[in-house]
Amino acid sequence: MSGHDHPPFFATWRRAYVFAIALFAIEVAVLYAFTLRFS
Amino acid sequence: MNRIDYIVLIATILAIPLYGLWRTWKHPNLREYLKGDKTIRWGTIGLSVLATQAGPITFLSMPGQAYESGIGFIQNYFGQPFALIVVCAIFVPIYQRLKVYTAYEYLGQRFDGKTRYLGAFLFLIQRGIAAGITIYAPAIILSALLGWDLNLTIWLAGGFVIVYTVVGGTKIVSLTQRYQILVILIGMALAFGIAVYRLPADLSFTNALSLAGKMGKLQAVDFSLDPSRRYTFWSGVLGGFFLSLSYFGADQSQVQRYLAGGSLRSSRIGLLFNAIVKVPMQFLILLLGAMIFLFYQFEKPPMFFNQPSYQRAIENGHGPQLTTLQTRFDDVFTRKRDTIQAMTTGSPADTSALTAQIREFDAESRNIRDETRKILEQSGAGPKSKDSDYVFITFVINHLPHGVVGLLVAVIFCATMSATSAVLNALGSTTAVDLYRPLLRPKADDHHYVVATKWLTAAWGLVAIAVASFASLVENLIEAGNILASVFYGSILGLFLVAFFLRSVRGSAVFIGALLAQTLVLVLFFTLSISYLWYNVIGCGAVVIIAWLLQQTFFRNETPVAVR
Numbered sequence: 001m002s003g004h005d006h007p008p009f010f011a012t013w014r015r016a017y018v019f020a021i022a023l024f025a026i027e028v029a030v031l032y033a034f035t036l037r038f039s
Numbered sequence: 040m041n042r043i044d045y046i047v048l049i050a051t052i053l054a055i056p057l058y059g060l061w062r063t064w065k066h067p068n069l070r071e072y073l074k075g076d077k078t079i080r081w082g083t084i085g086l087s088v089l090a091t092q093a094g095p096i097t098f099l100s101m102p103g104q105a106y107e108s109g110i111g112f113i114q115n116y117f118g119q120p121f122a123l124i125v126v127c128a129i130f131v132p133i134y135q136r137l138k139v140y141t142a143y144e145y146l147g148q149r150f151d152g153k154t155r156y157l158g159a160f161l162f163l164i165q166r167g168i169a170a171g172i173t174i175y176a177p178a179i180i181l182s183a184l185l186g187w188d189l190n191l192t193i194w195l196a197g198g199f200v201i202v203y204t205v206v207g208g209t210k211i212v213s214l215t216q217r218y219q220i221l222v223i224l225i226g227m228a229l230a231f232g233i234a235v236y237r238l239p240a241d242l243s244f245t246n247a248l249s250l251a252g253k254m255g256k257l258q259a260v261d262f263s264l265d266p267s268r269r270y271t272f273w274s275g276v277l278g279g280f281f282l283s284l285s286y287f288g289a290d291q292s293q294v295q296r297y298l299a300g301g302s303l304r305s306s307r308i309g310l311l312f313n314a315i316v317k318v319p320m321q322f323l324i325l326l327l328g329a330m331i332f333l334f335y336q337f338e339k340p341p342m343f344f345n346q347p348s349y350q351r352a353i354e355n356g357h358g359p360q361l362t363t364l365q366t367r368f369d370d371v372f373t374r375k376r377d378t379i380q381a382m383t384t385g386s387p388a389d390t391s392a393l394t395a396q397i398r399e400f401d402a403e404s405r406n407i408r409d410e411t412r413k414i415l416e417q418s419g420a421g422p423k424s425k426d427s428d429y430v431f432i433t434f435v436i437n438h439l440p441h442g443v444v445g446l447l448v449a450v451i452f453c454a455t456m457s458a459t460s461a462v463l464n465a466l467g468s469t470t471a472v473d474l475y476r477p478l479l480r481p482k483a484d485d486h487h488y489v490v491a492t493k494w495l496t497a498a499w500g501l502v503a504i505a506v507a508s509f510a511s512l513v514e515n516l517i518e519a520g521n522i523l524a525s526v527f528y529g530s531i532l533g534l535f536l537v538a539f540f541l542r543s544v545r546g547s548a549v550f551i552g553a554l555l556a557q558t559l560v561l562v563l564f565f566t567l568s569i570s571y572l573w574y575n576v577i578g579c580g581a582v583v584i585i586a587w588l589l590q591q592t593f594f595r596n597e598t599p600v601a602v603r
Contacts, residue, residue, distance in 0.1 A: 016307070020123075024315070031113065035259045038252030039252045
């Protein structure tokens, strides 16, 4: 089964990718706040 | 190391592979040997991908990197989440749909045989040498500090890996990596806790971080556009993206990890797990280095961490010069420690002046260490790797309790074994599937290919040990691996990007494009002095541009093939 065969399946994965990027953005924001606080 | 340490070390490094052998002891068919069975789930895949990337170099060198230059190196991982999402969305579905065993098999289906062989060949050269470095790097440090024989250490780290990787194939690699990375994470967390605990009792954790920040060790994110700065957010996102895309999309040692089990869902969740946990994990390892730096502001560090090299210089007649430097170093250390104590207990009004003083003392300490290194090089006792590579293991051996020392040495061995097993598994599989089967024995039965893959895996293991036995590093351990990867990865990634995105380009154009691009990168590598991350971008871009131009000109009339 490929992601291209089932649109809902593809949409679920798109949400998963957005979620992963959002978490990464939070990680960078926390690291930047850490930098500002302790540098 | 005492008897308890040796018991912990031996029990840890033997128990995991023996458990793996017990769990995988059967006669698999080719699919099971190369991809594992369907019991491999996303958790195992995620930890296996994490363990393959985080080799011994990560755990030995990275705390030392933070000790020397701060935690800014974390930014090199900022491109990885984006690359992993591209791999999840584009690479994985294609590999799974075509049911390929190796990434290069796909190149054969999309282009032709010669492009497949070229992709496999570039991978084998790069990874065959890198496997040797993966074994050599920890062996040279552990043997120097623990007084072990270098060749014995290399065989200890490499020999056992060859045996269990050959016997169990992909399933044992994934299974053992799951437990090896857990041991590694527990060991590193323990080292972090002890490093913080060993700081002075009157220094709170927040004050400790403030102090490390004032000494310039905690700048994690730098949005500067200044190209002369080594690590910035922008170079990390752009350079890290290309390096990670090459590594996760086109390096069989990683492709084989996430194709294990054969489920698209498991592969994707395993990779997304890495997109989320990689940055926090590397941050904590770097922060451990900053904590060790703080620890050594109150406890006098060795002037030079590579003590065996230092002792050789004394034996070679440079004792008087080194004694003079040691006296200066001790004096600077005492004055710096007194100033730090004055700052942590004094009024906030004095902070700026005292911080400036501490930074001056710190700069002077670094100058003295540089002078020491030059004397060591003049004496013929020149170290084969940066002194910062010895920082973490020196801290472990000299300041951690017995038992924990054994566990941390086991961590280094576990990291070596997990990274090496993944690479040997990939080297053996690629040689069997992409070269041996199509070129030498196209019509043998399944059992024949399993046996051939086992023999080829063992042969690559011996090649890695041979490289490790004759290697001598020229730069930092992390950089040696990254430079090697950057020189070859760009062309390999270019092959895959043309395959996915330039549907009009066919085999001959991309084959010649990749050869010319690889030649260009090698010429630039030997003639220019630019950051190694650029070779990756140049190699990849050159393949894409040259292949497209050749297709539009010389190969315009080439017969189209069915594009997958």
